[in-house]
Amino acid sequence: MLRTIRTHLAWKVFLSYVAVILVGVVVLATAASFSAPAAFERNLASMGAMMSGGMMGNAQTAEANLYSGYQMSVTEALSLAALAALIAAIAASYLVSRQVVGPIQKMVGISHRIAEGELHERLKISGNLARDQLDELDLLALSFNQMADKLEKTEVVRRQLIGDISHELRTPLTAIKGYMEGLIDGVLPASSQTFQQVHSEVDRLQRLVNDLQELSRMEAGAYQVNLKSVPVLKLVKNVESRLGRQFEEKGILLVAAVPTGLPNVLADEDRILQVLINLTGNAMQYTPAGGKVTISALCEKNEVRITVADTGIGIAPEHLPHIFTRFYRVDKSRTRASGGSGIGLTIARSLVTSHHGRIWVESAGEGKGSAFHFTLPVSPDK
């Protein structure tokens, strides 16, 4: 019972009303048993004095006087009770409002400070009580603090993102500026090779901006997933026809190992193709000539697991947990030179999660190849 009262504001307010009523009743009862008879006697005595002073009236007048004496006594007792109830009401409302208004005022103050950018501000929550021992205002303060935590984290991510983007933009811009200055000063020849280098830097900038736009759309969830029943073999054939020539040119073998009888997956064909092309493209990029990339699939319970495995440069264990983080590159100089922005896998993860799937990577270490796996739900209609 005590806990119910402590954790419910409604009970506290109700009990304060009960306290006020009780004080009123007690004072009224006391007044009725002590002060009312005394007042009645006093009033009677003053009437007696009036009567003995020669103001004798008839029986009717005596009755009226008695009645007004009684009324005066009751009014006196009631006034006393009302005064006591008023004092009790002031005390109770002071106590209750201290419990209710105080925390709300603090919340208003802190929310203003947070709005002004002091994101570390938090509300104090009474004692070290467990969640089920907190009242509604404490719970509100708890949610308020959680909201402030999220805001602070988002702000950190936002700042980091702006820092990352500026860093990414700075490199190609510095290179373009360098080429241009060289051309203006006549240090670099105005040859097609110089223009080609400027062009490839601009190309990289454009890819970065496109990737960023795609990433922000993904992270904001501002895209539609058009789920359909899709045969995995169709996806793999599509990848083969798009990247086959590049694999041949690089001298890497592309093998598709999709078993017959594999159920269809429930997916947005274009989006999943994007994921598969990204993983296969990466595998091609990080596998030297003479290597092999295998796209395989297998059914596990109600999921299909698709794997893109390569015999390439592999990934050291310390990099594995970060590989899906945006702008993360294992060898920054190498991938930057080859045009990677470190966003591809972040987009792939976002796309797979929007299909209720999982994506992860395995690698036995540097030089030992890598395998990227992702799952998709089996389509209910085959």
Ligand code: ADP
């Ligand atoms: P990028 O555009 O740089 O390729 P990704 O997000 O696709 O960006 O990949 C992030 C980083 O993961 C790459 O820079 C690379 O270091 C590493 N990586 C991705 N795929 C492979 C792979 N198949 N083998 C080795 N490293 C890889």
